[in-house]
Amino acid sequence: MLAEERQKQIMQDLYEFQSVKISDLIERLQVTRETVRKDLYELEEKGFIRKVHGGAVLNKSNIQTAYTNRKSVNEKEKRGIAKEAAAFVGEGDTVYIDYGTTALYLTQELMLHAKNLTIVTNSLAIANEVVDGSNFELILIGGNVRRNERSTVGPIATRTMHDLFVDIGFFSAGALHPTHGYTSVHLGEAEVSKLMLQHTHKHVMMIDYSKFGTVHMNRVAKIEEIERLITDEKANNSMLKEIEKKTKDVVIAKSSE
Structure with missing residues (x-):
């Protein structure tokens, strides 16, 4: 080994x-x-x-803090990122939305402005949001539940995803480094994201400034594997310049008021 x-x-x-x-x-x-x-x-x-x-x-x-506690951390930046991300979704799209609090804010934006979507997710929090507040079609990926993140992971989740293909996917990660790429604390969640990246026609990474310059244990993607990064105005400029060399499109979102 x-x-x-x-x-x-x-x-x-x-x-x-x-x-x-x-x-x-x-x-x-x-x-x-x-x-x-x-x-x-x-x-x-x-x-x-x-x-x-x-x-x-x-x-x-x-260690990642509990999901409910993290929702309020950098909320303005996350909501700004979510608003920019929602603009890339078209009517009738099949959309994969990853776990994470920025992803939850994206879901709320889509519920306000988008129509006729099919949402695919491994997030229980996002699934609840969609069921309670929209008429979107919902595909919830099953698996072992990670309570801290309210997400599903494991072999049941990956078997389900092998047969799912979507128009656009929105992803997150616990850390972003110009050399080491996008990484996550949890192996199971990293594996889910890595597989769905292969099954999305277009993919978008949503990362707020606080994730820049750190590295976690499990790689989700290399910098060059992500075609579009959406971050906020507080993101480290020198790191952004390095990332822009390897990324097709980097979008800087204004913080939500």
């Missing part, structure tokens, strides 16, 4: 159990104590974990 695969497995265990023991990892990964220590050292250097005696725990500063 490669180091990257081992470290992904360690992070998955940490997300599930909050802590890991070196002795358990040796048995689970079938490697030496020295190999496990090296993996933990590298994960700590990246800011993902904090080593403790005999094991490791998650670095709390690198």
Whole structure:
């Protein structure tokens, strides 16, 4: 097993159990104590974990906060991004909307202005919004529910998506870096996004300024794989210049009042 695969497995265990023991990892990964220590050292250097005696725990500063709490973080920027994103949707489109709070604001914009849409999503929050407030057709991707994000992930989700193809997809990620691309904390959500990127005719990434310059464990996409990025006026200018070299279209949204 490669180091990257081992470290992904360690992070998955940490997300599930909050802590890991070196002795358990040796048995689970079938490697030496020295190999496990090296993996933990590298994960700590990246800011993902904090080593403790005999094991490791998650670095709390690198964990996504609860969905309901995050809705109000950078809300003006997110709503501005959502408004710009909605302009790329045409009447009668089949639209994939990823998980995340910016995606929820996009859904609300579409409900106000768009017509005859079919919404495909793995977000329970977005599905509830569509059911309660619109006449859109809705396809909810099933799977294992991640409560923190109110999204569905796992093999059931990916099997469903293999047969779904949409006109346009709107995606998000927990981090954006000019070199490392779009990354996510959670492996399952990254896998869902990666698969749907392959099944969308046009794809749009929605990222507010606070995500710039950071890197999470799981890559969602390389910079050049996304044709359109929508961000806000506070985004780092030097990073934007690097991203613009590899992206077909970068849209700067004004913050919503």
